[in-house]
Amino acid sequence: MASSISVCRACLTRPSTLIGRAPRLLRPTSDIHRLLPTTSTVPSLILASAFSTTPSLPAGGGAVNRAKLKSSKLKQTKKKKPKxxxxxxxxxxxxxxxxxxxxxxxxxxxxxxxxxxxxxxxxxxxxxxxxxxxxxxxxxxxxxxNTDIRICVFAEGKKADAAREAGAVVVGTKDVWEQIKEGVINFDRRSHAVPRTGTVVTNPAAIISAMIGxxxxxxxxxxxxxxxxxxxxxxxxxxxxxxxxxxxxxxxxxxxxxxxxxxxxxxxxxxxxxxxxxxxxxxxxxxxxxxxITTEVVEGAVAAEGAPVAAVA
Amino acid sequence: MPSPTSRLRWLRAKLYSVRNGTGAAILPPNISRIALSFNYKSNNGHMGPRKFFRECLPRLKYHNPDVDMIVTRKEALEGPATLTIHFSDVPVDIKSQLNKKKQTTPVVRETTSTIDIDMLNRYPDDIMEELVQKTSATLYSEPPRSPELEEEAEYLAVKRENELKEKYKLQRADRRKGKDDALKDSILA
Known part of the structure; x- marks a missing residue:
C-alpha cells in the first residue's frame, strides 16, 4: 500500500501535499539522494520499491487495525492519575x-x-x-x-401561647385548618409539618426559636x-x-x-x-x-494633578 | 469556585473603575442623604438618570460610605427625574470619628434643607457637574504611584513580555512538530 502513493522515503513527505515545497523535496540534494543512481528521474519512487519501512504482517495473515493501534497508543500516553x-x-x-x-x-x-x-x-x-x-x-x-420566615403552629392551650411568644405568626387548630382550606392563608405545601423534618414536636416554642434565624x-x-x-x-x-x-x-x-x-x-x-x-x-x-480617604489625602492628590481643580471649580 | 487568577484579573479592573471616573467625589460632611427618583423605562429623557445611577452612583457611594443613597424607580413612562440632596447639621463628633476610625450605629440625621437637581434629558457627566457645584464636593483622583512602584511595574511588564515571547516560540515549534508528526503518521498508515 505504501508503494501506491508517491512518497519521499528519505524525509517521509508526500510531495503532492506540499505544493510549495515540492520542487525542493524532489531535487536530489540530500546525502541519501546522492547515493542513488543518477539515471532515476523520480528518486522517491525508486526508493520505495527498493525497501519497505512498513513492518511485516503477522504470521496469521490477519489484517491489523492500525487506527485501533494508534488510538490505544494515544490513550496510553494521555492516561492521567485520577484526582x-x-x-x-x-x-x-x-x-x-x-x-x-x-x-x-x-x-x-x-x-x-x-x-x-x-x-x-x-x-x-x-x-x-x-x-x-x-x-x-x-x-x-x-x-x-432570613427574617421573613413566617411560622404557623397547630397547638392549643399553654403551648399555643408559648408558640405565639416564640414568634409564630398563626396559631390555632381547626379554625386555622379551615382558613387554609379556603385559601385565606397563603400556605406553602412544601414546608408542611412532617415528623421526618422534625417539625412535629411536643414543645413548639423551642423549635420555633431555632427555626427563626x-x-x-x-x-x-x-x-x-x-x-x-x-x-x-x-x-x-x-x-x-x-x-x-x-x-x-x-x-x-x-x-x-x-x-x-x-x-x-x-x-x-x-x-x-x-x-x-x-x-x-x-x-x-x-x-x-x-x-x-480624608479630605487631606484628596487635596494632596488633586494638587499633584494640578489641572482638574480649575476645570471643575 | 473559580481560580484566584481568573477572579483577580477582572476584579482589579473593576475596583479601579469604582474608585475612579465620573462620580468619584467626596461630599462635605453636612450631606446626609442623596435620593434619586426616576422611571424604569428610558422613554422621555430618563436614560441619563439611569446611566448616572449605574455608572456614577457606585463611585459616589464608595467615596461617601456614610451617606445614604436611595433610589426610587417608577413604572410610569413620563414624569420628572430628580436628584434630591438632603443637608443636615454636621454631627459634633465627626472629627473624632475619623481619627478613632470607630463606627457607631447609624443615627438618622434630621434633614434641615434640600436641593433638587433636575436630571431629565441630561447626560450623567452633566448631572455630576451640577452636583459637584451645588454641594462644593471635592473631586477624587487616584494618588500617583511612587517611582519605585512604577519602576517595578515596568520591570514586571518587560519580564512578562519576554516570558510570553519564549512561550509562543515553544508553542510554534510544538505546532510545527505536531504537523510533521501527523504527516508521518498518515504516510505510515
Missing part, C-alpha cells in the same frame, strides 16, 4: 481584603438595591477529598439573616456557602456572624475523623458584587492602598 481531591490553588500572592474594605466595595456595587433583599454571601473553600463525608449543619447566627449550610464541591448577612448589617454585626460561623465550621471539620479537611480560602461576596478574598483582619492597617 482524589478537589482542586485548590495557591493564593498566597494574591491580594486579600480586610472585612471593612471588602464591605465598602460591596456596598458601592450594591448601591440602590434593597438592603433587606441583597445578602452577603460567604464561601469557604475546603481542602478535601472528592469522596467521603461532607459537612452539613445548621447554625444560629447572632443576627439572623437559623440557617443551614452544607459542603458542595469542596465549598461551603452560606448567606451570612443582609446588606443593611453594620460591620460589627457581620463580623460577629462570620466569627460564629467560622468557629462552628472549624468544629464541624474537626469532628470528621480519618479525613483531612482544612480551610483553604474564605471569600466574601454579595448578591450583585464581585467576590473578595478575606485576609482575616477586621480593619486594614498600614497598607498604602487602604489609606482612610
Amino acid at each position: 482524589t481531591h478537589f482542586k485548590i490553588w495557591n493564593h498566597a500572592e494574591f491580594p486579600k481584603y480586610a472585612l471593612t474594605d471588602a464591605m465598602r466595595y460591596i456596598r458601592a456595587f450594591e448601591v440602590g438595591n434593597d438592603v433587606r433583599q441583597a445578602k452577603y454571601d460567604l464561601a469557604v473553600k475546603i481542602y478535601t477529598q472528592k469522596n467521603g463525608p461532607t459537612v452539613k449543619n445548621r447554625i444560629q447566627l447572632p443576627k439572623a439573616v 437559623a440557617s443551614e449550610y452544607r459542603e458542595r464541591q469542596g465549598v461551603v456557602r452560606i448567606a451570612i448577612g443582609q446588606l443593611g448589617f453594620s460591620t460589627e454585626e457581620l463580623r460577629d456572624n462570620i466569627k460564629v460561623f467560622m468557629d462552628q465550621l472549624a468544629k464541624d471539620l474537626a469532628r470528621i475523623e480519618d479525613f483531612d479537611k482544612r480551610i483553604n480560602e474564605v471569600v466574601l461576596s454579595s448578591t450583585h458584587s464581585p467576590a473578595f478574598s478575606l485576609s482575616g483582619e477586621f480593619r486594614n492597617i498600614g497598607r498604602e492602598e487602604d489609606l482612610e
Whole structure:
C-alpha cells in the first residue's frame, strides 16, 4: 500500500501535499539522494520499491487495525492519575481584603438595591477529598439573616401561647385548618409539618426559636456557602456572624475523623458584587492602598494633578 | 469556585473603575442623604438618570460610605427625574470619628434643607457637574504611584513580555512538530 502513493522515503513527505515545497523535496540534494543512481528521474519512487519501512504482517495473515493501534497508543500516553481531591490553588500572592474594605466595595456595587433583599454571601473553600463525608449543619447566627420566615403552629392551650411568644405568626387548630382550606392563608405545601423534618414536636416554642434565624449550610464541591448577612448589617454585626460561623465550621471539620479537611480560602461576596478574598483582619492597617480617604489625602492628590481643580471649580 | 487568577484579573479592573471616573467625589460632611427618583423605562429623557445611577452612583457611594443613597424607580413612562440632596447639621463628633476610625450605629440625621437637581434629558457627566457645584464636593483622583512602584511595574511588564515571547516560540515549534508528526503518521498508515 505504501508503494501506491508517491512518497519521499528519505524525509517521509508526500510531495503532492506540499505544493510549495515540492520542487525542493524532489531535487536530489540530500546525502541519501546522492547515493542513488543518477539515471532515476523520480528518486522517491525508486526508493520505495527498493525497501519497505512498513513492518511485516503477522504470521496469521490477519489484517491489523492500525487506527485501533494508534488510538490505544494515544490513550496510553494521555492516561492521567485520577484526582482524589478537589482542586485548590495557591493564593498566597494574591491580594486579600480586610472585612471593612471588602464591605465598602460591596456596598458601592450594591448601591440602590434593597438592603433587606441583597445578602452577603460567604464561601469557604475546603481542602478535601472528592469522596467521603461532607459537612452539613445548621447554625444560629447572632443576627439572623432570613427574617421573613413566617411560622404557623397547630397547638392549643399553654403551648399555643408559648408558640405565639416564640414568634409564630398563626396559631390555632381547626379554625386555622379551615382558613387554609379556603385559601385565606397563603400556605406553602412544601414546608408542611412532617415528623421526618422534625417539625412535629411536643414543645413548639423551642423549635420555633431555632427555626427563626437559623440557617443551614452544607459542603458542595469542596465549598461551603452560606448567606451570612443582609446588606443593611453594620460591620460589627457581620463580623460577629462570620466569627460564629467560622468557629462552628472549624468544629464541624474537626469532628470528621480519618479525613483531612482544612480551610483553604474564605471569600466574601454579595448578591450583585464581585467576590473578595478575606485576609482575616477586621480593619486594614498600614497598607498604602487602604489609606482612610480624608479630605487631606484628596487635596494632596488633586494638587499633584494640578489641572482638574480649575476645570471643575 | 473559580481560580484566584481568573477572579483577580477582572476584579482589579473593576475596583479601579469604582474608585475612579465620573462620580468619584467626596461630599462635605453636612450631606446626609442623596435620593434619586426616576422611571424604569428610558422613554422621555430618563436614560441619563439611569446611566448616572449605574455608572456614577457606585463611585459616589464608595467615596461617601456614610451617606445614604436611595433610589426610587417608577413604572410610569413620563414624569420628572430628580436628584434630591438632603443637608443636615454636621454631627459634633465627626472629627473624632475619623481619627478613632470607630463606627457607631447609624443615627438618622434630621434633614434641615434640600436641593433638587433636575436630571431629565441630561447626560450623567452633566448631572455630576451640577452636583459637584451645588454641594462644593471635592473631586477624587487616584494618588500617583511612587517611582519605585512604577519602576517595578515596568520591570514586571518587560519580564512578562519576554516570558510570553519564549512561550509562543515553544508553542510554534510544538505546532510545527505536531504537523510533521501527523504527516508521518498518515504516510505510515
